[in-house]
Amino acid sequence: MFITLEGGEGAGKSTQAALLYDRLLIGGYRARLTREPGGTPLASAIRSLVLHPEASLHALAASNLTGEAETEHEPMLPMTELLLYSGARAQHVVRLREWLAAGEIIVCDRYADATRVYQGVARGIDATTIATLEHLVTGGLLPDITFLFDVPVDEGQRRRRRGKKTGAQWDRLDAETSAFHELVRQGYLDIAAAEPERWIVLDATLSPDDLEQQIWGLVKDRLPPQTMSSS
Numbered sequence: 689m690f691i692t693l694e695g696g697e698g699a700g701k702s703t704q705a706a707l708l709y710d711r712l713l714i715g716g717y718r719a720r721l722t723r724e725p726g727g728t729p730l731a732s733a734i735r736s737l738v739l740h741p742e743a744s745l746h747a748l749a750a751s752n753l754t755g756e757a758e759t760e761h762e763p764m765l766p767m768t769e770l771l772l773y774s775g776a777r778a779q780h781v782v783r784l785r786e787w788l789a790a791g792e793i794i795v796c797d798r799y800a801d802a803t804r805v806y807q808g809v810a811r812g813i814d815a816t817t818i819a820t821l822e823h824l825v826t827g828g829l830l831p832d833i834t835f836l837f838d839v840p841v842d843e844g845q846r847r848r849r850r851g852k853k854t855g856a857q858w859d860r861l862d863a864e865t866s867a868f869h870e871l872v873r874q875g876y877l878d879i880a881a882a883e884p885e886r887w888i889v890l891d892a893t894l895s896p897d898d899l900e901q902q903i904w905g906l907v908k909d910r911l912p913p914q915t916m917s918s919s
Contacts, residue, residue, distance in 0.1 A: 689912060690788060690829075692799040695837030696872045697862055698844030699892045700899065704837070705797045707900045708907065712793055717911065720787050723797035725776035728783055734776040738769060739859040764860075766811040770821065773803055778825045785829065793911065800826055801834060801879060806861070809875030810868050833910065835903060836880045839892035841869040 691708070693701040705721060712719035725735035777800065787794055800822050808818040839847075848862050880887035888906060890899060 689793045689833075689910070690784070690796070690831045691794065691907065692796045692801070692831040692834045693837065694798060694801050694805075694834055694876060695892060696839065696841065696844050696869055696876070698847035699837035699839045700847075700896065701835070701837045701892075702797050703896060704835075704899055704903060705795050707896070708903055709795045711900075711904050712795070715908075717793055718791060719793045719795060721795050721797075722780070722783075724780060724799055724802065725773055727780040727796075731776035731779040734772055734779075738764070738772045738776075739861065766807060766813055769811065770803065770807040770813055770818070773807065774821050774825050777803075781826055781829055796831070799831060799834075801876075804879060805872055805875035809878075810864075810871040831886065833907070834880075834887050835906075836876050836887055836889045837892035837899075838873065838877065838889055841866055841873055843893060844869065 693705050693708075695701045702723070705723070709719055709721040724731075725738060726732045784794060784796075803822065804815075804818055807813050808815055845866065877889070880889050890902065892899065894902070
């Protein structure tokens with residue numbers, strides 16, 4: 689089974705992904721917690737670049753990855769961002785297929801739907817380009833269940849600012865405008881409404897405990913018995 693968690697910044701999906709993973713392990717299931725971008729060493733390296741608060745040629749030079757003393761700030765283009773995310777996903781999908789073939793339940797913090805929303809709806813790259821690249825990269829691998837953590841933009845941003853004060857990582861997407869995040873939120877809601885057979889929309893203003901209970905109640909009856917660990 690392949691479960692993904694989607695939502696805007698500050699929605700709490702990463703916390704719930706970890707809680708769901710723990711629930712599965714406690715229940716004796718073979719489970720895997722992963723995320724995008726990430727999930728493999730190369731994909732994680734791409735994550736470090738694409739989400740860097742100052743993702744640019746200057747950031748690369750500072751890390752001695754270019755081999756040049758380049759100090760020009762070169763903003764990342766939307767198409768560059770799309771291709772980097774897709775490259776990380778291509779690496780990850782190979783692992784996802786291996787884990788699924790081994791009978792593991794995958795809990796994934798973001799997947800291809802994030803690209804449809806962030807690079808498609810919010811960045812303005814046309815849907816045909818997004819869909820073509822998605823099919824090329826994923827080979828049609830879709831989640832069985834996708835949870836959308838819906839939270840008002842101002843609340844999500846408030847949570848992220850609070851997290852930053854306590855040491856949480858602040859990335860390039862956190863620095864985007866409220867208008868950008870409104871596009872992200874509406875983009876997710878539109879996709880979820882168009883594909884109700886896969887998507888479950890959750891009120892992410894609920895307490896973490898309430899969300900955890902709600903998610904587990906929705907997942908447990910769908911779990912295939914053959915994934916139960918024999919140990």
